[in-house]
Amino acid sequence: MSATTASGEVTWTPPVDVRQGTEIGRFLGWLELRRGLTFEDYEDLWRWSIDDLAGFWSAIWEFFGVVSHAPYDTVLADDSMPGACWFPGATLNYAEHMLGTSEDTDTVAILGRSQTRDDVDLTFGQLREQVARARKVLQDLGVRRGDRVVGYLPNIPETLVAFLATASLGATWASCATEFGARSVIDRFGQVEPVVLLAAGGYRYGRKDIDLSERVRDIRAGLPTVRAVIDIEYGPWRVADALSWSALLDEAGHTGGPREAQFEPVPFDHPLVVLFSSGTTGKPKAIVHGHGGILLEHLKNNALSWDLQPSDRILWFSTTAWMMWNALVSALLTRAGIVLLDGDPTYPDLGWQWRIAEQTGVTLMGAAPGYLMACRGAGLDLHDADLKIRMVASAGSPLPPEGYAWIRAQLGPEVMLNVGSGGTDVCSGIVQNNPLLPVHAGQISGRALGVAAFAFDDDGREIIDTPGELVITRPMPSMPVGLWGDSDGTRMRDTYFDRWPGVWRHGDWITFGPDGSCVVSGRSDATLNRGGVRLGTAEFYRVVEELPTVSDSLVVHLEDPAGGNGRLILFVALADGADLDEDLRRRIASELRSALSPRHVPDDIIEVDLVPRNRTGKKLEIPVKRILQGAPPDQVASKDSLAEPTSLDAFAAFAGQAQR
Numbered sequence: 001m002s003a004t005t006a007s008g009e010v011t012w013t014p015p016v017d018v019r020q021g022t023e024i025g026r027f028l029g030w031l032e033l034r035r036g037l038t039f040e041d042y043e044d045l046w047r048w049s050i051d052d053l054a055g056f057w058s059a060i061w062e063f064f065g066v067v068s069h070a071p072y073d074t075v076l077a078d079d080s081m082p083g084a085c086w087f088p089g090a091t092l093n094y095a096e097h098m099l100g101t102s103e104d105t106d107t108v109a110i111l112g113r114s115q116t117r118d119d120v121d122l123t124f125g126q127l128r129e130q131v132a133r134a135r136k137v138l139q140d141l142g143v144r145r146g147d148r149v150v151g152y153l154p155n156i157p158e159t160l161v162a163f164l165a166t167a168s169l170g171a172t173w174a175s176c177a178t179e180f181g182a183r184s185v186i187d188r189f190g191q192v193e194p195v196v197l198l199a200a201g202g203y204r205y206g207r208k209d210i211d212l213s214e215r216v217r218d219i220r221a222g223l224p225t226v227r228a229v230i231d232i233e234y235g236p237w238r239v240a241d242a243l244s245w246s247a248l249l250d251e252a253g254h255t256g257g258p259r260e261a262q263f264e265p266v267p268f269d270h271p272l273v274v275l276f277s278s279g280t281t282g283k284p285k286a287i288v289h290g291h292g293g294i295l296l297e298h299l300k301n302n303a304l305s306w307d308l309q310p311s312d313r314i315l316w317f318s319t320t321a322w323m324m325w326n327a328l329v330s331a332l333l334t335r336a337g338i339v340l341l342d343g344d345p346t347y348p349d350l351g352w353q354w355r356i357a358e359q360t361g362v363t364l365m366g367a368a369p370g371y372l373m374a375c376r377g378a379g380l381d382l383h384d385a386d387l388k389i390r391m392v393a394s395a396g397s398p399l400p401p402e403g404y405a406w407i408r409a410q411l412g413p414e415v416m417l418n419v420g421s422g423g424t425d426v427c428s429g430i431v432q433n434n435p436l437l438p439v440h441a442g443q444i445s446g447r448a449l450g451v452a453a454f455a456f457d458d459d460g461r462e463i464i465d466t467p468g469e470l471v472i473t474r475p476m477p478s479m480p481v482g483l484w485g486d487s488d489g490t491r492m493r494d495t496y497f498d499r500w501p502g503v504w505r506h507g508d509w510i511t512f513g514p515d516g517s518c519v520v521s522g523r524s525d526a527t528l529n530r531g532g533v534r535l536g537t538a539e540f541y542r543v544v545e546e547l548p549t550v551s552d553s554l555v556v557h558l559e560d561p562a563g564g565n566g567r568l569i570l571f572v573a574l575a576d577g578a579d580l581d582e583d584l585r586r587r588i589a590s591e592l593r594s595a596l597s598p599r600h601v602p603d604d605i606i607e608v609d610l611v612p613r614n615r616t617g618k619k620l621e622i623p624v625k626r627i628l629q630g631a632p633p634d635q636v637a638s639k640d641s642l643a644e645p646t647s648l649d650a651f652a653a654f655a656g657q658a659q660r
Contacts, residue, residue, distance in 0.1 A: 005401045005402065005404055005405035005441040005442075007401045007442035007443070008440050008441060008442065008443065009401070009440065009441045010438055010439065010440055010441075011404045011405065011407075011408050011413075011439045011441050012408070012413065012415075012417060012438060012439035013439075014435055014436055014437070014438065015414075018435050018436060022435040022436075023304055023308070023309060023334075024303075024304045024305075024434055024436055025435070025436075027059075027063055027303075027304060028045070030059075030063050031059060034062070035055070035059065041436070042434070042436040042437055042446060042516075043446075043515070043516055045436075045449065046446065046447055046449055049449045050450065050452040050474055053075070053079065053450070053474060053475070054074070054075035054076050056449070056450055057075055057076070057086070057296060057450065057477060058075050060296050060299060060300050060450075061087075061296065064299045064303070064333075066092065066097070066295065066296070066299075067092060067096055067097065068090045068091065068092045069091045069093075069265035070089060070090060070091040070265065071089060072087040072088065072089045072090035072268070074087075074088065074089075075087060076475070079475055080502070081474075081475050081479070081497065081502050081503070081504060082479075082489060082493060082496070082497060083489075084475035084479065086268055086269065086293065086475075086477045087292055087477075088268070090267070090268050090292065091265035091267060091268075092265060092266070092268065092291060092292060092295065093167065093168060093170070093264060093265060093266060093291060094272050094291040094294060094295045095131070095164045095165075095168040095261070095263060096168070096261075096263040097295060097299075098164055098329075098330070098333060099124060099127060099128045099131060099164070099261060099332070100124035100125075100127075100128070100332070100335060104124040104310075104335055105123065105124055105125035105128075106123050106124075106125060107123060107310070107335070107337070108121055108122070108123055109122055109123060109124045109126075109127050109332055109337055110122040110127060110157050110160065110337070111313070111338070111339045111340070111360050112156050112157045112340045112342075113339060113340070113341050113356050113360070114154075114204075114342040114343060115203075115204045115206065115342065115343030115344065115347065116154075116203050116234060116342065116343070117234070117235055120156070120157050122157055124332075124335075127160075127161070127164075128260055128261055129253075129260075130157075130161045130249065131161055131164045131165050131168065131261045132260055132262070133249045133252040133253050134161050134162055134165035134249060134252075135165040135168050135169060135261055135262065136252040137165070137230075137248040137249060137252050138165055138166065138169060138171070138196065139169065140252075141195075141196055141228045142195070142227065143166070143171050143196055144169065144170075144171065145169060145170030145171060145264055145266070146170065146171065146172070146271075147169075147171045147172070147194075147195045148171065148172045148173075148174065148193060148194040148195060148274070149166040149171050149172070149173055149174075149195065149196045149198070150173070150174045150175065150176070150189045150192070150194040150196070150198070151163070151173070151174075151175040151198040151199070151320065152175075152176050152178060152180075152185055152189075152197065152198070152199040152200065152212075153175060153178065153198060153199065153200055154177070154178050154200055154203050154319070154320065154342040155318060155319060155320055155325060155341060155342045156232075156234065156340055156342055157340060158198075158232045158234070158245065159175065159198075159232075159320055160329050162198050162232075163273075163329070164261075165261070167272055167273075167291070168261050168262065168263050168264065169264055170264035170266045170270060172192070172271040172272065172273065172274060172288075173273045173274070174188070174189060174192055174194070174273065174274040174275075174276070174286075175320040175321065175325075176188055176189065176276075176320065176321050177319035177321035177322075177615065178203055178210070178212060178319075179205075179210075179319070179615065180321065180615075180640050180641075181215065181639070181640035182214075182215045182218035182219050182222065183638065183640055184284075184638055184640030184641060185215075185222075185640075186218075186219060186222035187284060187638070188276045188284050188286070189219070189223055190222060190223060191274075191284075191484050191485060192274050192286060192484055193225040194223060194226055195225060195226065195227050195228070196226065196227065196228050196230065197220065197223060197226045197228075197229045197230070198229075198232055198245070199212070199219070199229060199231060199232070199239050199242070200231075200232055200234040200235075200237070200239075201213055201216065201231060201233075201234065201235075201237030201238045201239045202234070202235055202236070203234060203235060203237075203342065204235065204343065205343060205344045205347075206343065206344030206347030206348070211237060212237065212239075213237065213238075213239065213240065216229075216239050217240065228243060229241070229242040229243065230242060230243045230244075230245050230248065231243065231244060231245060232245040233246055266291055267291075267292075268290060268291065268292030268293070268477075269290035269291075269292060269293065269481045270290055270292075271288050271289070271290060271291075271481060272289055272290055272291045272294055273288075273289050273326065274286050274287065274288055274289075274484055275287045275289060275323055275326070275424045275427060277424060277425075278614045278616065278641055284641075285483055285491075285495065286484035287424060287480045287484075288481045288482050288484055289478060289480060289481060290481045292477060293476075293477040293478040293479070293481070294330070294478055295333070296477045296478070297426070297427065297428045297476065297477055297478035298327060298330035298333055298427075298428065299333050300450065301327065301428050301429060301448065302327070302330055302331050302333060302334050303333075303334050304434060304449060305418065305420070305429065305432050305433070305434045305448060305449075306331075306364055306391065306393060306418065307364075307391065307435050308331050308334040308364065309334060309335075309336065310336060311336075311363075312334070312337070312363040312364060313336060313337040313338070313339060313360060313361055313363055313364070314328065314331045314336055314337070314339065314362065314363070314364040314365075314366065315338075315339035315353065315357050315360065315362045315364075315365055316328045316364075316366025316367070316393065317341050317345045317353060317366070317367065317371075318366075319615065321615060321616075322615075322616050323422075323423065323427045323428075324366070324395070324396075324616075326427055327427065327428065328340075328366070336364075339356065339357075339362060341353070341356060345371065346371075346374075350371075350375050350378050350380050351375075351380055353365075353367070353371075354375075354382055354385060354387070355385075357387060357389060358385050358386055358387055361388050362387075362388065362389060363388050363389060363390050363391070364389070364390070364391045364392075364393060365391070365392050366393040366394070366395075367392065367393075367394055368395070368396045368397070368616075368617050369396060369397050369398065369399040369400075369403060369419075370396075370397065370617050372392075372399065372403045372406065372407065373399075373402070373403050373406075375406070376402065376403065376406040380410075381410070382410040382411065383410065387411065389411060389415055390414070390415055390416065391415065391417075391418055392407050392415060392416070392417050392418065393417075393418040393419075393420065394417070394418070394420075395419070395420045395421060395422065395429065395432075396616055396617050396618065397538070397617065397618055397619070398519070398520055398521070398522070398538040398541075398542075399442075400442060400538075400541075400542040400546075401441035401442035401542075404417055404419075404439065404441040404442065405441065416435065416439065417433070417439050418432060418433040418434070418439075419432065419433065419443075419444050419445075420432025420444060420448075421444060421508065421510075422448075423506065425479075425496070425506070426476055426478050426479055426480075427478050428448070428478055429448050430447070430448055430451050430453050430470070430472065430506065431444045431446065431447050431453055431510070431518050431520070432444060432445070432446075432448055433445035433446065434446070440517060442519065443517045443518065443519055444517065444518050444519065444520065445516075445517055446515075446516040446517060446518075447516055447518075450476060452473045452474035453470060453471070453472055454471055454472075454473060454512065455467070455468030455469065455470060455471070455510050455511060455512050456468050456469045456471045456500070456503075457469075460499075460500045460503070463512075464512055464514055465511065465512075465513060465514070466511065467511045467521055467536060468509070468510065468511070469499070469505055469506075469508075469509070469510075469524050470505075470506040470507070470508040470509070470510040470520070470524070471500070471503050471504060471505055471506065472503070472506065473503055473504075479504070480492065483495070507523055507524055507525065508520050508521075508522070508523060508524055509521040509524040509526075509536050519538075521536020521537065522536050522537035522538050522621070523537075523622065526556075526621035526622050526625070528556075528557035537555055539596055539600075540592070540600065541553055541619075543591050543592055543595045543596060543600075544572065544588060544591070544592070546591075547587065547588065547591065548575065549574055549575050549584055550572050550573070550574060550575065550578075551573050551574060551575045552572070552573040552610065552611040553570060553571060553572045553611065554570075554571045554608075554612070554619050554620075554621060554624060555568065555570045555571070555602065555621070556568075556571075556621055556624050556625040556628060557569075557625075558625070558628060558629065567603050567604070568600075568601075568603050568604075569602060569603065569604045569605075569606060569628070570588070570602035570606070571605075571606050571607075571611065571624075571651075572605060572606070572607055572608070573608055573609060573610050573611055574607060580605065580607040585605050588602075588605055589601045589602070589605075606654060608650045608651070610644060610647055611647070612624065612642060612643075612644070612647035612648050612651070613643045613644075613647070614637075614641055614643060615641065615643050617643070620637065620642075620647075620648075622636075623636040623637040624651050627651045627652055627655050628655050630655065632652075633648045633649070633651075633652045636648075
């Protein structure tokens with residue numbers, strides 16, 4: 001496999017024993033034995049999963065042994081979107097499924113690795129006991145079903161314990177990462193009116209010690225509904241005038257508290273967690289996900305797509321603000337172990353995450369495309385590492401073919417690359433791979449089971465081999481229960497169902513092939529429309545960022561009100577020692593013209609120090625475009641939502657110069 005793998009080239013094929021050695025193979029066997037259903041191939045299975053939603057999701061329920069305290073009346077009482085009604089009558093609890101059984105008591109569930117303190121590992125038995133104690137702590141503080149508990153916390157075991165204790169009570173959890181500033185946290189938590197706040201007083205990020213005491217004070221002042229603040233006592237920092245998490249847990253254990261967690265049975269769509277959108281294009285949406293929807297979706301995704309089994313361990317660097325954290329911790333549903341990683345993901349070097357994977361015996365390694373491409377660009381060599389990885393998963397932005405080639409060259413042809421795309425809105429993947437599908441460089445292998453995903457043209461017709469809007473035409477259980485505070489559903493409809501009533505518009509620009517494979521080209525509202533021809537941003541970046549002199553790039557298109565071609569502007573961050581002279585400008589233009597088309601040649605190529613991204617690594621084309629159209633930076637994106645708070649300043653300066 002060459003280092004310049006062509007798009008579409010096969011980089012992995014399913015093994016001959018795939019139906020015997022994988023969870024999706026076991027599911028197929030179960031369907032044949034229990035339901036009398038047989039499927040020729042994955043496309044056949046996927047088609048059944050969206051045509052017979054009741055049959056598919058009831059099979060997921062039964063196959064994974066969902067514990068229900070009251071039976072459901074029917075699977076799908078109403079298939080309207082929005083407003084689908086799943087499993088009415090059933091009562092269950094997500095947390096009950098996360099803590100294992102007596103058979104798992106001594107199995108390691110959590111491996112906490114941090115740049116702030118020593119390692120912290122918990123078995124399923126220890127996790128159950130801590131959740132039971134934490135549940136009593138919250139009960140003693142007056143937390144009841146329907147209340148909200150929030151955490152301003154890093155990705156550490158205490159965060160997961162607090163989340164599961166909250167869920168066990170039927171209360172609702174929300175979290176923000178510790179790198180968020182006070183204003184961003186208040187904008188999010190303030191919407192849900194929490195009664196308890198858990199916080200860290202500080203943390204270490206690489207070489208830097210970050211004291212959060214002032215931020216926590218401001219957050220506390222901005223949340224008038226909070227009745228109690230708990231300091232989880234992370235590292236040497238302390239939160240002033242707060243209760244001690246460790247002391248509360250100790251007291252709960254010494255006062256005859258239960259050693260095994262109890263669980264409040266709740267309806268299928270009872271609010272489990274509130275996830276927040278990035279807030280880079282407006283006030284963050286408070287997206288409410290229910291117990292049953294997240295339980296079923298994550299059982300399906302983590303077992304049938306990621307192929308997680310009890311002997312596996314997963315590492316996926318994430319903060320507590322990203323839906324990947326929820327997907328990661330839900331690996332406990334499959335009894336796989338999870339590595340919770342906190343700190344600077346590239347400190348002391350790009351190899352840190354791979355070394356943690358080696359030390360902890362990780363079998364599934366999750367990583368953002370930007371991180372994988374940075375490892376490739378730095379020449380990182382993994383051949384001498386004793387890695388047990390059998391799958392690498394990636395999401396968040398498109399991964400170019402060169403990334404596929406690098407994974408194969410470093411880890412071998414047996415390691416499957418599972419690139420997917422989904423989002424906070426469904427808290428899972430919409431399109432992704434699974435062990436039944438081959439991997440083609442630069443492409444996502446197929447649609448996820450139970451997800452009726454298609455590309456639509458402007459007239460709402462399905463299109464193949466042509467870029468279009470990513471839509472979902474039938475309901476998923478993990479679609480939001482609602483948006484917090486949106487009592488009449490107006491904002492929900494305006495967000496997802498504004499274009500075609502009854503059809504979910506996800507906001508991505510996608511091309512499906514006849515076999516179901518696809519390429520995501522970026523956000524549809526950032527798609528470039530030049531002279532009536534739509535151009536995806538991802539293809540620009542693949543070409544430009546392969547040049548050794550370019551380290552990063554961002555492209556925007558300013559439309560011509562008169563209907564002309566408009567102005568296509570490419571911003572580039574250069575490698576050390578490189579200059580944006582006329583020779584480099586000509587080379588960039590030539591590469592884009594030859595690799596893509598003359599329409600892709602920018603009108604202007606501008607140098608910037610860095611490309612703005614949000615905290616999950618996505619480039620911010622839309623905020624930059626709005627700035628260039630005259631909007632003030634503080635109106636298009638909160639600084640706390642940016643990976644680098646000053647990253648929009650250069651674009652504001654450029655816009656100011658252009659207007660003079």
